[in-house]
Amino acid sequence: MAGPAHWTSDVVLVDGGTVRVRPIEPDDGPALVAFHGRLSPDTVHSRFFTAKPRLSDAEVERFTHVDHDRRVALVAELGGEIVGVSRYDRTGDEREAEVAFVVADEHQGRGIGTVLLEHLAAAARERGVVRFVAEVLPGNRRMLEVFEAAGFAERSRYDDGVVHVELAIEPTERARAAAEAREHRAEAASVARLLTPRAVAVIGASRNPATVGHQVLLNLLNGGFDGTVYPVNPGATHVASVRAYPSVLDVPDPVDLAVIAVPAGAALDVVEQCARKGVRGLVVLSAGFGEVAGGGDAQRRLRDAARRHGMRLVGPNCLGVANTAVGLNATFSPFAPRPGRVGMMSQSGALGIAVLERSARLGLGVSSFVSVGNKADVSGNDLLQFWEEDPNTDVVLLYLESFGNPGKFSRIARRVSRRKPIVAVKSGRSAAGVRAASSHTAAMASPDVAVDALFRQTGVVRVDTLDELFDMALLLESQPLPAGRRVAIVGNSGGPGILAADACAAAGLEIPELSAETQAALREVVDPNAAIGNPVDLVASATPAVYDAALRLVLADENVDAVLVICTPTFAAPPGEVAEVLPRVAPGGAKPVVGCFLAASGVPPLVGAGAGSDRGAAGGGREAGGGRDRSAAVGGDRDRSVPIFASPEPAARALARAVTYAQWRQRPTGALPDLDGFDPERARAVVDRFLAGSGDGGWLPADQVDELLGAAGIAYVRSVPVGGADEAAKVAADLGLPVALKASGPDLVHKSDEGGVRLGLDSGTAVADAYREMADRLGDRMTGAVVQQMAEPGVETIAGVVQDPLFGPLVMFGLGGVATELLGDRSFRILPLTDLDAAELVRSLRSSPLLFGYRGAPPADVAALEDTLQRVARLAGVVPEIAELDLNPVIVSPSGAVAVDCRARVAPVPKRPPPDLRRLS
Numbered sequence: 001m002a003g004p005a006h007w008t009s010d011v012v013l014v015d016g017g018t019v020r021v022r023p024i025e026p027d028d029g030p031a032l033v034a035f036h037g038r039l040s041p042d043t044v045h046s047r048f049f050t051a052k053p054r055l056s057d058a059e060v061e062r063f064t065h066v067d068h069d070r071r072v073a074l075v076a077e078l079g080g081e082i083v084g085v086s087r088y089d090r091t092g093d094e095r096e097a098e099v100a101f102v103v104a105d106e107h108q109g110r111g112i113g114t115v116l117l118e119h120l121a122a123a124a125r126e127r128g129v130v131r132f133v134a135e136v137l138p139g140n141r142r143m144l145e146v147f148e149a150a151g152f153a154e155r156s157r158y159d160d161g162v163v164h165v166e167l168a169i170e171p172t173e174r175a176r177a178a179a180e181a182r183e184h185r186a187e188a189a190s191v192a193r194l195l196t197p198r199a200v201a202v203i204g205a206s207r208n209p210a211t212v213g214h215q216v217l218l219n220l221l222n223g224g225f226d227g228t229v230y231p232v233n234p235g236a237t238h239v240a241s242v243r244a245y246p247s248v249l250d251v252p253d254p255v256d257l258a259v260i261a262v263p264a265g266a267a268l269d270v271v272e273q274c275a276r277k278g279v280r281g282l283v284v285l286s287a288g289f290g291e292v293a294g295g296g297d298a299q300r301r302l303r304d305a306a307r308r309h310g311m312r313l314v315g316p317n318c319l320g321v322a323n324t325a326v327g328l329n330a331t332f333s334p335f336a337p338r339p340g341r342v343g344m345m346s347q348s349g350a351l352g353i354a355v356l357e358r359s360a361r362l363g364l365g366v367s368s369f370v371s372v373g374n375k376a377d378v379s380g381n382d383l384l385q386f387w388e389e390d391p392n393t394d395v396v397l398l399y400l401e402s403f404g405n406p407g408k409f410s411r412i413a414r415r416v417s418r419r420k421p422i423v424a425v426k427s428g429r430s431a432a433g434v435r436a437a438s439s440h441t442a443a444m445a446s447p448d449v450a451v452d453a454l455f456r457q458t459g460v461v462r463v464d465t466l467d468e469l470f471d472m473a474l475l476l477e478s479q480p481l482p483a484g485r486r487v488a489i490v491g492n493s494g495g496p497g498i499l500a501a502d503a504c505a506a507a508g509l510e511i512p513e514l515s516a517e518t519q520a521a522l523r524e525v526v527d528p529n530a531a532i533g534n535p536v537d538l539v540a541s542a543t544p545a546v547y548d549a550a551l552r553l554v555l556a557d558e559n560v561d562a563v564l565v566i567c568t569p570t571f572a573a574p575p576g577e578v579a580e581v582l583p584r585v586a587p588g589g590a591k592p593v594v595g596c597f598l599a600a601s602g603v604p605p606l607v608g609a610g611a612g613s614d615r616g617a618a619g620g621g622r623e624a625g626g627g628r629d630r631s632a633a634v635g636g637d638r639d640r641s642v643p644i645f646a647s648p649e650p651a652a653r654a655l656a657r658a659v660t661y662a663q664w665r666q667r668p669t670g671a672l673p674d675l676d677g678f679d680p681e682r683a684r685a686v687v688d689r690f691l692a693g694s695g696d697g698g699w700l701p702a703d704q705v706d707e708l709l710g711a712a713g714i715a716y717v718r719s720v721p722v723g724g725a726d727e728a729a730k731v732a733a734d735l736g737l738p739v740a741l742k743a744s745g746p747d748l749v750h751k752s753d754e755g756g757v758r759l760g761l762d763s764g765t766a767v768a769d770a771y772r773e774m775a776d777r778l779g780d781r782m783t784g785a786v787v788q789q790m791a792e793p794g795v796e797t798i799a800g801v802v803q804d805p806l807f808g809p810l811v812m813f814g815l816g817g818v819a820t821e822l823l824g825d826r827s828f829r830i831l832p833l834t835d836l837d838a839a840e841l842v843r844s845l846r847s848s849p850l851l852f853g854y855r856g857a858p859p860a861d862v863a864a865l866e867d868t869l870q871r872v873a874r875l876a877g878v879v880p881e882i883a884e885l886d887l888n889p890v891i892v893s894p895s896g897a898v899a900v901d902c903r904a905r906v907a908p909v910p911k912r913p914p915p916d917l918r919r920l921s
Contacts, residue, residue, distance in 0.1 A: 001026070003068045006911050007123055009919035010307040014111040014182065016189035016280070017310035018920070019083065021119045024073040028082070029060045032075075035082040040105045046140040047102040063087070069127050074120055076103070076112050079275065079309050083107045086116035088124055088132065096131045097124055101143060111182065113146040115918065118179060121152070121169040122917050132167040151178030176916055180411070183918045184385050190312045191378065191386035194281040195323040195368055197256035198227040200330060201248050201279070203270055204261035204286075205231035205239045212285055213261035214239065215332040216320060220259075223322075223329035223336060230255065248277050257281045259320065259330050264288030264295070267316065268302055275309035282306055283330060284315035290374045291317050303376040307920070312382075318373025319349035324366055325392050331356075331371065340365010342477055343393040345383050347372055347401045351466070355399065358470055362605040364477065367392040377920070379404045381412055388416045395476045397469055398424040405921045406450070406807045410458055410830060414669075417459030421661055423472045424460050426451050449828045450807040457829060457837055459664040461657050471654045474606055474643035479592035481662035484561040486512045487655060488554045489535035491566025492542040492573050496598055497535035500564055500648035507656035511535070518557040525549040540570045544577040551585040555593070562655055564648065565595045575600035582642040583608030592658065594651050595644040608641035670834025675871055677713035680878040686711060687881050687906050697883070697907035702744065702786050705902050712875045714868055714887075716899040719788040725771040729764035731787045738762040740788045742901065743774045745781045754778065760790065791900050794893030795850045795860050798826070799869055801876040801885040809876035813869060815847045816889035833873035838866040851892060860892040868897045883907040 003023020010020050024032075036044070036055050044052050055063070066073050066087075076084035083104045088097035099120065103112045121132065132152075136143050144163065147154060152175050153168040200220060204213040213233075217240055220229045230253075231239040234246040245251050248258060248270070258279045260270050267286050274282060289299035299316060306313040314321055320331030324339040335357040342359070344366055346352035352371040359366055367390065370383055380398055387393045396416070403409060413422060426448075455462040461476075463469050487509045491497045501511050514522075514534050522532040526546060531537040536554065538546055547565070554563055567578045575597050582595055597603045645651040686708045691697055700708065702721050709716045718735060721744065722728040732739045743756030751757050755777050758770040767787065775782055798816035801809050811833055814826025827844040829837050842848060842865055853859035868890060876882055883906060887899040913919060 001065075001068065003066075003072075004123075004911060006913050007074065007119070009119065009913060009917070011115045011119075011919055012183070012186040012190050012312075013115070014186050014189065016186065016191075016193045016312070017078075017110065018190075018307045018312065019076045019078050019112060019115065019310065020308060021074055021076055021115060021919075023068060024064055024066060024075050024085070024087075026064050028064050028075065031082045032060060032063060032085070035085070035104065038104055038106075039102065043102065043105055043108075046137055046143070047100065049137065068123075072097075072120065072123055072127070074116055074123070076116055077308075078107070084112040084116055086113075086120045088120060088129070090129070091133065093131075095129055096133060097129045099132045099134050101146070103142075108142060111186065113143065114149060114182065117146055117150055118918055121150075121167075122914050124169060125171075125914075130168065130170060132165075132169055134165045134167075136163045136165060137161075138163055149178060151175030171914075171916065179916065179918050184388070184412075186918075187382045187385040188389055190281075191382050194257060194283070194312060194314060194321060194378070195328065195370075195386070196326055197281070197328070199230065199253060199255050200225070200227060200257045200259060200328070201230040201232050201245075201251055201255045202259045202261065202330075203232040203248055203274075205233050205244065206261075207233070207236050207239050211261070212332045215334075216259055216261060216285065216330060217242070219329040219331060219333070219336065224327035225329070226326045227256075227328075228253065248273050248279065251277070255279050257283065257330070259283045259285065261285045261332075264298060264316070268298070268305060271302060271305045271309075271311075275305070275311065279311060282311050282313045282315075283318065283321055284313060284373075284376075285318060285320060285332065286315075287317040289316045290376065299374060299376050306377060313377040314370060315373040316376060317349070319346070319352040319371030321371070322366065322369040324368070331369070333357075335360050337366035337369050338363075339367075340477070341367050341392060341394040342397060342473055343367050343383070343387040343390065343395070344369045344397045345372060345380055346370075346399040347375065348399060349373060351399055354466065355397075358466065359473075362470055362474065364470065364473055364606065375402070375404055379921075381405060381408050384409075384412045384416050384422070388412075388419065394420060395473055396420060396422045397473055398422065399466075399469070400424055400426045403451075403454075403806060406454055406830070407915050408921075410454055413458035413460055417661075418665060418669075421472075421476045422458075422460045423469055423476065424455065424462055425464070425466065425469050426455075426462065450804045450810055450830060453810065453828045453830045454807065459661060461661050463657070468650070468653065471643070471645070471650050472657060475592065475594060475654045475658055478606060478608070478641040478643055479594070479658075480590050481665070482562040482592050482655065482659050483590070483662070485510045485656075485659050486559055486561045487652075488512075488514065488557065488560040488563045489566060490538065490547070490550055490554055490563060491535065491568070491596075492538045492540055492547075492570060493566070493568045494531070494535075494537045496566045496568060496596070496648065497537055500566055500596065500652065501535055503648040503652035504564070504655070506649075507652040509652060509656050509659070512559045514554065515557050515559055518553055518559075521553045522550055525553070535566075540568075541572050542570075543572045544574075544581050547573070547578055548581045548585060551581070551593070555586050555589060555591055560591065561659075562592045562594070564651055564655070565593065566648070567595065567597045567600065569598075569600050575603050579603050579607045579642075579644065583640050586640070589640075592655070593640075593642050594655060595642055596648050596651050597644055597646070603644050605644050606641050607644055668836060670836030672832055672874075673835050673870060675713060675867070675874060678871060678874060679711045679713075680874075682711035683708055683875060683879050687879050690906060691881065691908055697881070698905065699746065700904045700906060702902075705904050708875070708904060709899060709902060712871045714871050714875075714899055715864075715896060716902060717789045717791050719786045721784055721786050722771075723784045725768040725775075728771045728785060728787050729768040732761065732767040733764055735787060735789050737764075738790050739767065740790055740900075741767055741770050741774070741785055742788065743778055743782045743785050745778070745783045747781050748778070756782070788900065791891045791898050792893040792895060794891045796889035796891055797851075797865065797897075798886075798888040799872050799890050799899075800887055801872060801882060803883050809873070809880070809882075811841070811869060811873045811876065813841050813845070815845060815850075829873075831873055831877050833870060835866070835870065838869045838873075841869060842866055858894045861894060861896050862892070864897040865890070865892045868899070879906075880909050881906045 008022040073087035088099045155166045205217045206213045231244040233244045289295040519532045720731045796816040851860045886903040
């Protein structure tokens with residue numbers, strides 16, 4: 001019997017290679033026998049506690065025929081061979097299982113045992129097992145270390161020559177952190193294989209200069225690569241005066257990286273040859289895969305072949321990779337990257353060329369560049385793992401067209417952004433987002449809200465154009481982060497200064513009055529006619545020396561967080577000479593300086609020491625692990641480079657984004673709070689029971705919605721469904737008058753607009769009359785009604801969940817009631833929703849002041865509202881079958897928050913691995 005398909009995963013090991021983990025199959029007998037035959041006697045003794053030179057037929061039958069419930073076995077497979085086996089067998093206690101592991105001797109120390117433990121534990125939890133037990137010989141230190149490193153709660157005891165180990169396999173924060181750390185090290189190592197090779201083979205290196213393969217070879221030869229380059233061409237003995245080989249198998253020495261530039265139809269055979277050669281990484285430039293109709297299957301076969309043999313793959317349909325630290329330029333771009341400290345990723349090859357051209361023209365140095373193309377394997381997530389620890393990278397630039405695994409991106413980017421800024425252009429604003437509109441929540445999930453929420457919560461600086469991408473790169477690579485929003489403007493003409501002030505205000509920056517001490521000091525060094533408030537107008541006679549003196553004084557003002565310098569060319573202020581002042585004014589300072597030079601040709605976009613040159617070895621202040629401390633001066637005592645803009649508006653926007661990022665970095669990380677009364681098992685039972693009877697799912701009946709909210713601990717008003725006027729009157733009396741009466745029916749979404757809601761009914765007669773009047777008005781569309789208790793008056797808000805096809809659950813919060821769609825005042829967040837995320841979500845609305853005692857009204861219980869949002873988010877996380885959840889309104893009063901009108905739609909979802917399980921998508 002085949003095991004569940006979602007138990008099959010490709011996983012990166014600690015050395016950067018890959019293995020496939022899958023359930024054992026009945027026909028694995030010969031492979032298992034071969035695997036056992038390769039084990040050393042010591043490894044066999046550690047596994048079986050005795051010598052066992054071969055497996056008996058009965059043992060092979062038992063080991064390969066499992067039921068995937070009481071008995072489960074997973075294998076790790078590499079190159080078609082089994083290299084590791086893990087298994088569990090339930091004990092007499094149904095919630096306990098005995099486990100055993102064995103890894104081939106030549107692959108021990110690569111992390112295969114830990115991977116198998118993680119995946120076996122995930123399968124066991126799915127089957128209701130909560131505890132593993134094992135017996136291990138004291139000399140089997142590797143296996144004991146695997147258990148210790150897993151992070152699970154562990155107990156062990158020594159008895160009768162054996163170590164008895166017990167693991168509680170419920171995922172704890174310690175276990176998650178340990179798995180995340182292993183994932184980080186492994187994926188960073190896999191990218192390092194691609195970017196730091198010692199030998200590169202260019203397969204498809206043509207002698208025709210007008211081909212991709214020829215251009216890549218030339219770029220490798222001309223880029224100063226530290227290693228060896230081998231052209232591979234079956235029809236030539238040499239290419240570009242370098243000896244060529246008929247195939248990669250004919251290359252006499254080891255090859256670390258293969259750059260493949262052959263027709264798509266030949267690429268798979270080349271990958272198989274690379275596997276036999278022992279190549280460690282692949283860059284596939286060839287087009288004709290997933291980007292063309294019918295090419296998806298060929299792309300999957302290419303990816304699977306690479307992973308099956310332990311290789312990571314960049315591409316296909318990509319521009320290539322570069323790493324200036326080792327002189328590697330394995331791209332076919334006509335523009336070579338210049339050394340620097342910015343890591344760049346482009347999903348588009350054409351835009352990748354534009355990025356390299358622009359960076360060279362601006363003098364912006366590159367640490368490494370990767371064009372991921374179709375992202376069959378290596379993605380931005382892998383690159384972030386590498387750049388996080390890369391000592392040569394201070395800033396990360398991403399051009400994204402799609403997300404492969406947004407949840408993983410969120411987890412990694414939250415961590416990386418704490419150390420290094422990530423700036424991203426995400427294309428496709430008009431195509432992304434949620435298109436369903438069957439509820440208030442879904443209708444307001446406009447395109448691209450998921451991407452905005454993702455970037456906002458992870459600290460990623462989102463920009464809209466390539467111009468803005470490079471504006472941010474120039475600023476963040478050269479300047480410290482601003483401590484606040486207060487900007488001083490210093491220039492030699494009044495008009496541009498006012499324009500700059502307007503641009504700063506429009507970007508959300510502040511223009512404070514300079515201190516009296518600063519103004520007095522300025523008066524001593526500037527022209528008597530100068531304006532010394534803010535903006536500072538030095539007037540047209542200001543010389544570079546006046547700029548120098550004024551800027552030093554302004555930068556010393558405690559009311560100033562950043563300085564924007566304006567220069568209009570005059571007889572006294574040649575732009576080139578003023579530009580030279582800027583890097584000198586604050587060496588070692590903690591405040592950013594940017595320039596805006598109007599009508600000035602010849603001033604480069606980056607001025608100062610190191611601008612446009614090899615700054616990769618410049619050192620500078622470093623955090624532990626290699627990241628530059630962005631809050632301190634760049635480069636220690638050396639002069640800083642300063643970015644120069646052609647107009648005030650882009651300078652102001654860049655500064656404002658830097659401020660927002662700096663504030664994100666300074667805030668606490670947030671936590672997932674304990675939610676008293678939250679019962680995930682009960683919530684699951686409600687949904688499972690409904691789906692068991694409905695097949696394809698649908699809208700939950702009102703009583704089951706109440707049960708679902710009760711399981712989540714969400715406060716709601718009591719409501720009772722009724723089928724007639726007399727029943728409504730009786731229920732109203734039982735609930736306690738006054739009550740609300742609301743019509744129900746599958747087509748009644750906007751009940752208030754259609755006369756389907758009556759509030760404050762204070763007698764049984766009023767309730768019955770209201771029911772009859774609704775029935776007459778709505779006809780067959782009204783299938784019944786609900787009678788509800790009246791809620792305490794307060795601010796009406798809306799909370800809910802809608803599923804994005806890629807990003808999963810989105811939590812929405814906004815102004816509720818009948819004005820929901822009219823005002824459109826709402827905001828979205830992705831999961832997980834921390835306590836800090838919930839607090840920011842509540843305060844993100846234009847109407848948020850209504851909750852805090854607007855115009856003398858009593859303040860609402862905001863803490864109760866934040867708790868409700870936390871419960872909504874947690875519910876969406878533990879019950880993924882909730883397709884939509886719409887709580888409108890949630891009335892927030894001084895005494896709490898209560899959901900009044902609630903709808904929930906559920907739908908079956910396929911079984912998937914846990915989102916935090918270490919695996920490649």
